[in-house]
Amino acid sequence: MDEALDDEKRYYSIGEVAAMFDANTSLIRFWEKEFDILKPKKNKKGNRLFTPKDVQNLKLIHHLVKERGFTLKGAKSKLKENREDTARIAEVVDKLKMIKQALGEIRKDIGEE
Numbered sequence: 001m002d003e004a005l006d007d008e009k010r011y012y013s014i015g016e017v018a019a020m021f022d023a024n025t026s027l028i029r030f031w032e033k034e035f036d037i038l039k040p041k042k043n044k045k046g047n048r049l050f051t052p053k054d055v056q057n058l059k060l061i062h063h064l065v066k067e068r069g070f071t072l073k074g075a076k077s078k079l080k081e082n083r084e085d086t087a088r089i090a091e092v093v094d095k096l097k098m099i100k101q102a103l104g105e106i107r108k109d110i111g112e113e
Contacts, residue, residue: 010051010052011041011049011050011051012050012052012054013047013048013049014028014029014040014047014048014050016050017050017058020055021058021059021062023062028048028058029048031058031061032048034072035057035061035075035076035079037057037079038054038058038061039054040054056087059090060079060086060087060090061075061079063086063089063090063093064078064079064086067093
């Protein structure tokens with residue numbers, strides 16, 4: 001997930017959330033059913049509206065399931081037993097990815113000169 005959350009935005013549509021994680025909306029709906037920490041609001045039409053907190057929780061789920069290879073059961077267990085450590089680890093991984101990308105760009109710039 002490369003997109004930063006908009007500080008001004010209070011709700012994100014399921015399409016916006018799916019795009020953040022390069023996933024299908026069906027996967028986001030599935031995770032919503034599987035993980036009780038996801039509680040998007042629904043408008044009168046029934047459209048899901050995800051808060052920034054929901055997006056952060058999805059980020060943790062994505063990190064565990066897609067990046068670290070946890071099963072759904074394992075991810076649920078990990079989030080229940082030690083959510084704070086999992087959040088810190090996911091944050092560190094994101095920062096390392098940004099550093100890697102920046103270093104790659106620097107390397108490319110040096111090679112072009």
